[in-house]
Amino acid sequence: MQKKVTIYDLSKILNVSPATVSRGLNDHPSISAKTKKRIALAAKKHGYITNKFAVNLTKQKSNTIGVIVPRLNSYFMSTVLAGMEQVINKVGYNLIISQSLESEEKEKINAKTLLNSGVDALLVSLSYETSNYDHFIDYTSRNIPLLFFDRVLNLPECYTVLIDNKAAGYEATEHLIHQGCTNILHISGHLKRNVYSERFEGYKNALQANNISFQEANFLETDLNPKKIDRVMKHIKNSTNKIDGIFVSSDNFAASCIKELTKEGYRIPEDIKVIGFNNDFVSEIVSPNLSTIDYPGFKMGMLAGESIIAHLNGNINLESINAITLRHKLIKRESTSK
């Protein structure tokens, strides 16, 4: 193994000071062109690579951004991350990614770990469980920028990137109503999270606007895990009024519903119409095709990444901005046709 080459080694080789080598490598204006060339050549020749540890220490900056997501293995989240990674890498930053696995405890630990490892900023999408937010105080009190995306939190110092879930929930529900549904079941995630509570709001508003009274029995709070579909099926079968429409807050779960309902003899969309959320890949695969809300995950990731970078570079100041809302889109497919 070759031992690592430092600017001190280069400075000896070139007979200049380490300061000159450092400035030369960083293209500092006060170094002459020839000297820069000599330095660059020597650096290449001896395989010099800058020791980021030392740079980080002096600059007190790691060029690294932390991310906490509920889970990595979801189509939506991995798409968001792909967007982030793309813009962030382009400007020389790195992404440290960790998952909370929907646990508040793990989210806290991750936040602390990332704080410790010196991330320059933190991007978070909250876990299902989280209801105490003290672990973010460490960041705000240290002026480390904090940005929430998708599953957000309305802290005064923080900035959020999301879609208008209330409007989207409204549109999805109204679409079902327009297609003739009158007794619509809403299968939601945990209401603690904005994304679900707001879609629920939208759902209720759409009902009201169309003179349909909301029934408690038509609301199901779940963890949207396709493996726990049984409870939903039981609920549907046992409902007193025949359910003729379902608005599910996740495509995966909606696809499972379609699959299971079909198996039980229900015809989709004739007996029950179904609409999902996310425009996941499965929505085009399931039969019948799933109507859904297009959710711009990749753009959300890019935007979150761009915003945080711009803030770090001092180009924009997130403190004056509250939230960025992305455009969503209703996608009508077979599962809700008349």
Added chain:
Amino acid sequence: MQKKVTIYDLSKILNVSPATVSRGLNDHPSISAKTKKRIALAAKKHGYITNKFAVNLTKQKSNTIGVIVPRLNSYFMSTVLAGMEQVINKVGYNLIISQSLESEEKEKINAKTLLNSGVDALLVSLSYETSNYDHFIDYTSRNIPLLFFDRVLNLPECYTVLIDNKAAGYEATEHLIHQGCTNILHISGHLKRNVYSERFEGYKNALQANNISFQEANFLETDLNPKKIDRVMKHIKNSTNKIDGIFVSSDNFAASCIKELTKEGYRIPEDIKVIGFNNDFVSEIVSPNLSTIDYPGFKMGMLAGESIIAHLNGNINLESINAITLRHKLIKRESTSK
């Protein structure tokens, strides 16, 4: 904003030397219990957090592991990453994740960036394109452990985690044969990558073992992008001998095939039987259910993570091990039933 507290601040407050504070915080045996307690208390009281930049510099180690994957937004990859993240976080390491987007150029850049940022090890799944491997020399020559998973490379110093793709390809193909198929199309990814070339080998071996001669026309090298399904459909329609079985190297693509074939009037599995690869979520959603090869992504991630950690801790030496092969499993579903 509170200014950051250092061990020097604490040492002044407590009237001890910085060395004592450092040792106290690290539970060094030569510090008395009372002093340790005083130090711990003061640290908590003043919100001290260790400056990882300084630690990294002295220790020349970042407790960070780099990962390069082709894409983040794939069900399989995000599952692998979830496995890695889980084991790696548990032992106090962080994961820096980057994606090559199937481009050799980007893979090279990522490798360099990660090297620069001082990762302690690198985990790689190769891009489609990559055919030159010089960017990994920087790692091997510096004795930075390098581990390939899934899409691997057989370098002497490197360690790989994968499944037996040849056997899996054999089983998938033979299953189709057992179900009565005699003219089986294989839709593959780029043969440059082991995962695809070996499945192809397995496919050919299974044909041969069953006295079916391999037809060039029954092999399609693609990039497995569902958006480019047209070419495949054309191929199937134009094939001289009626194709009665398809072995696709990806569930997503297989699901798209089923969808499209059904649309064109083919009956699955009566006219054509289809088997995929990966046991992705969509395989259970598509109608008919897709037979496939179960591919232990989460375990693969865990194993890769555990191996690299064990190596870094000196518990095992990867240099003596060549490859770890995980168990796969044939999953028979409706798409290949008789």
Added chain:
DNA sequence: AAGTTTAATGCAATCGGTTGCGTAATTAAT
């Protein structure tokens, strides 16, 4: 009581760049 262990802590160098300030060398101005 003098010498020897043992326990507890401090000194100071080190990791590898960065950067404000000073200085020598070169060029421009008068």
Added chain:
DNA sequence: ATTAATTACGCAACCGATTGCATTAAACTT
């Protein structure tokens, strides 16, 4: 030719923790 202005570079402190090697203080031997 002398002074002023640039240009090019070096000095040395600094970022914050770690650690080998003293050193001091306390405990133990004989």
